[in-house]
Structure formats: structure tokens, C-alpha cells
Amino acid sequence: MERHQALNNATKPLSGVKVVELGTLIAGPFAARILAEFGAEVIKIESPDGGDPLRKWRKLYQGTSLWWYLQSRNKKSVTVNLKQADGVDVVRKLVASADIVIENFRPGVLEKLGLGWEALSELNPGLVMLRLSGFGQTGPMAMQPGFGAIGESMGGLRYVTGFADRPPVKTGISIGDSIAALWGALGTLMALRHKEVNGGQGQVVDVALYEAVFAMMESLVPEFDVFGFVRERTGNIMPGITPSNTHTTKDGKHITIGANGDAIFRRLMLTMGHADLADDPTLADNAGRDARRDEIYALIDRWVANQNETEVLAALSAAEVPASRIYSAADMFADPQFLAREMLQSVKLPDGRDCRMPGIVPKLSQTPGTTDWIGPTLGEHTDSVLATLGYDSAQIATLREAGAI
Structure with a gap:
């Protein structure tokens, strides 16, 4: 049974936008989360066998990751077994009426399932498809697996991070994935705008993790090209910007x-x-x-x-x-600026415990984003979403018994 209903979605800028999320872990789901916070209906497709691995990452509260509750807020969870034809058919029916599909599989995986761009755009010519991957959909490395850490390394961020007399270091978060998600959300909104003014034409938004990081590297490229200068690790200072x-x-x-x-x-x-x-x-x-x-x-x-x-x-x-x-986190919890800007929002975990999560960014003066509910239980919205596609209760029961949902 569903526990939540969206609050005031009609007042949000993405009200009426339907998103099908076919991603796991970080980059794709983070991009979808941004859209969900501002009113998009995000239908997250998860495997019936455990769902998104993020549900079990980092600190768990009563068996579920607190990160999951944040990353999947305002989303609907629908379980679908993509290894079964009936499960793939459910996704195709969802995509037929969707505005956006977000996916971060390795290139070629969705094509093997009959859910690649060619198939989905034929089904829905106005579709915008956000594809996040390690190296993009083209090029000699396209089919290779690539995580955020690889993108940070190849994109130049790791090389310049740390102190000159020590090996490169990572930042304390999965920054490569998060940067890619931001570019993905931005590109998706650009594509929606194009669709709006060009007769409903959809398109692919192709974001490579290494390129997303590379795009943040300031003047690194022209400095090397013009002067042969290779930017190195400089600790906490930034040469050329003092103090x-x-x-x-x-x-x-x-x-x-x-x-x-x-x-x-x-x-x-x-x-x-x-x-x-x-x-x-x-x-x-x-x-x-x-x-x-x-x-x-x-x-x-x-x-x-x-x-x-x-x-x-x-x-x-x-x-x-x-x-x-x-x-530190402790400093943030006591800081009046964080509190005044509502950057520590209080939500209820499933057992009723209060839990604070980051507030919504950016702040829109007329149509602000909100946290309407936290990450759902696995498959919480399967029945209600399938009902909107025309499945009756007997058909849903049959799909569940066959392991398709």
C-alpha cells in the first residue's frame, strides 16, 4: 500500500512531466531526484530481487540506507524483472506516455533488451532520453564499464587534487557521479525546451562521466595548449589566485x-x-x-x-x-545560516523517527521544490502505477506470480 501522495505538485515547475528512471546507485538516480524535487513524476524501475543496491550502501537504519531515503525522495518504486518479456513490456508501456527516460547502464545493455533509443523513440517520438555512462555512447571506450572514480581520474580532477609530495587523492564524496548528474539534469531540461519549441521532437542527452568532470577543469586545457603548462597538485592553495x-x-x-x-x-x-x-x-x-x-x-x-x-x-x-x-556535519546542524535557509529539513523515517536531510537546491521564489516523501519501500507503487497502464488486479497478480514484477 502507498504511504504518500505528492503535496502541491501542481505548483511545481515540472508538474506534469513523467520520468521513467532505469538507473541504479548514483548518477542516474541523482539526476532523477533533482527532477522529482521540482514536481516531476519519477517512476523508478527496480529489480524485484533487492532493488537498487543503494538501498544497502553506507549507514543502514533498520536495514535500509539513509542515503537511499534521501536519493529517492519523491520517487515511485515499481519492481520489474527486465529478464522477462512481460517485464520489458511493462517498461515499454510506461515509456509510451513518458516525457523522459533516465538510464545509466553500460552502453548496449538496453539495446539488447529492446529498450534502446531507436526502439523507444519509435514508440514515443517526443521522448527525451538521458544516458549517463562512463565514456559516453560513442568512441573506442564506449562499451567499457566506468564509475565516477574513473571519470574523476580520466577527467583530470584526481591529478590536481592533493599535495605535490603525495599521491593524488579523492574528494570525500562521489563527486564525479554527482557532477554528471547535474549536467544530465541540465541537458534534459534543455532538451525539453527544444521539444517545446520544435514541434515535440525528442532527442538523446549523452553524458559521459569523464567528460562531465573534464568540463569543470577551468583553464587546464588552454594553459597546456598555449604554454605547455601542466597543472599539478598544490594542496590547499590555488597558484595564480592569492591569498x-x-x-x-x-x-x-x-x-x-x-x-x-x-x-x-x-x-x-x-x-x-x-x-x-x-x-x-x-x-x-x-x-x-x-x-x-x-x-x-x-x-x-x-x-x-x-x-x-x-x-x-x-x-x-x-x-x-x-x-x-x-x-563537519555537527557544525552544519548548529549553524544559523543552514537553519535560516531550511537546508536541514526534518522528515519521518518509516518507524516515525525524525531524521534531517539536506534541503532543496536551488531556491525558486515562486515554484520551490519540496520533499514530499522519502525513498519508498521496494515496489511500493507497483500496483498503482500498473493500474494506470490498464492492468487489472488479476493481471498484476499473474505478473507477480510469474516473477515479471
Whole structure:
């Protein structure tokens, strides 16, 4: 039995948009989650045999991942066995009336099932199909498996992350998958707009994980092409942008200070008691400061190290110098900015326990997104969704008995 109904979906920007999600784990489901938060009806297809593996990833609460409850909020779970023809037929019927299909299988998998782009677009010419994969749908590596970690490595992010005297490191989250999901959601909305103004024509949105990361690499490519310059790992500083670094206080806390604006740098130096550097014409612009960055960072290190965290942050706030402690989850839960912006939303887990989840991004002033329900139980919406396709209760029971749903 379904536990939830969408709240005020008619007021959301994607109200009336139907999405069939054929993804697992991170990239595809995250893209679908963004659409679901803003009103799209997202029908998540899961295997009857355990469903999306994310249900069992990281910290489990009463056997279910808390990440699952977040990643699948506002989605409907329908179990379908894609190894059975009757199960594939259910998906085809869903796609026939859908606006979007999101999938992150290895290229070729859906084609073998008769659910590739050619087959689905013939069934539904207005379909927008978001395809997320390690290396894209074309090229010599297209058929190879590729996860977010591979995309981060091949796309250049891992190479520049860390300290020069140590091996490359990863960020603390699956950032490659998440970046790909954001590009995917953006591309899907572009394709919907194209469909709207071009007579209902659908298309494929092809996102490769390595390309999604590569697209974020700022000036890495032209710097190499023009100067032969290879950007290397530089720890917490960014050469060419000075000062911007992390410093340690007397009480052992870590603070990031970004004072690379000309006027901001001057205010920082005055706050630190270095009027001579504030007025030094050679430090009046970024190029001059970067040429003396070691000297500048040494001064800031000493100044920060002589004070407690609260003292440093108070002085920098008074001087309007951008700075922050490096937040843990505990810091976020106590921070008035997070609370004022409703970035910690309270939801109910299935047993009634309160649980906070991240709020909705971005903030739309007229049609904001919402959390209407948390990730559903496996197959929670199977019967109701199949009923909309014309299956009666006897047909649904037959499909379930045969293992097709």
C-alpha cells in the first residue's frame, strides 16, 4: 500500500512531466531526484530481487540506507524483472506516455533488451532520453564499464587534487557521479525546451562521466595548449589566485580564508596589523600577490596560529574578509545560516523517527521544490502505477506470480 501522495505538485515547475528512471546507485538516480524535487513524476524501475543496491550502501537504519531515503525522495518504486518479456513490456508501456527516460547502464545493455533509443523513440517520438555512462555512447571506450572514480581520474580532477609530495587523492564524496548528474539534469531540461519549441521532437542527452568532470577543469586545457603548462597538485592553495588557503588556529581548528580580491586583501592586511603591505603597490593586484605568495601565506599562518578560532573569525567578519571554519556535519546542524535557509529539513523515517536531510537546491521564489516523501519501500507503487497502464488486479497478480514484477 502507498504511504504518500505528492503535496502541491501542481505548483511545481515540472508538474506534469513523467520520468521513467532505469538507473541504479548514483548518477542516474541523482539526476532523477533533482527532477522529482521540482514536481516531476519519477517512476523508478527496480529489480524485484533487492532493488537498487543503494538501498544497502553506507549507514543502514533498520536495514535500509539513509542515503537511499534521501536519493529517492519523491520517487515511485515499481519492481520489474527486465529478464522477462512481460517485464520489458511493462517498461515499454510506461515509456509510451513518458516525457523522459533516465538510464545509466553500460552502453548496449538496453539495446539488447529492446529498450534502446531507436526502439523507444519509435514508440514515443517526443521522448527525451538521458544516458549517463562512463565514456559516453560513442568512441573506442564506449562499451567499457566506468564509475565516477574513473571519470574523476580520466577527467583530470584526481591529478590536481592533493599535495605535490603525495599521491593524488579523492574528494570525500562521489563527486564525479554527482557532477554528471547535474549536467544530465541540465541537458534534459534543455532538451525539453527544444521539444517545446520544435514541434515535440525528442532527442538523446549523452553524458559521459569523464567528460562531465573534464568540463569543470577551468583553464587546464588552454594553459597546456598555449604554454605547455601542466597543472599539478598544490594542496590547499590555488597558484595564480592569492591569498586563498587553509590555516590552523591556536586551538587546532582549520579555517579557510579567501582574500584574493584587491580591496579584501587590503582589509586583511590592516586587520593583521600590516599597513605596510596593505599600501604596498606591488601587492595591489593578484599578479603581484601571487609572485609573493609564500611570504603572504607565512604571515597569515603566523597570525592565525596565535589566536583561537572564535577570535580569528570574529576579526575577519568585522573586516568583511571571507572566511569560514571547515564544517563537519555537527557544525552544519548548529549553524544559523543552514537553519535560516531550511537546508536541514526534518522528515519521518518509516518507524516515525525524525531524521534531517539536506534541503532543496536551488531556491525558486515562486515554484520551490519540496520533499514530499522519502525513498519508498521496494515496489511500493507497483500496483498503482500498473493500474494506470490498464492492468487489472488479476493481471498484476499473474505478473507477480510469474516473477515479471
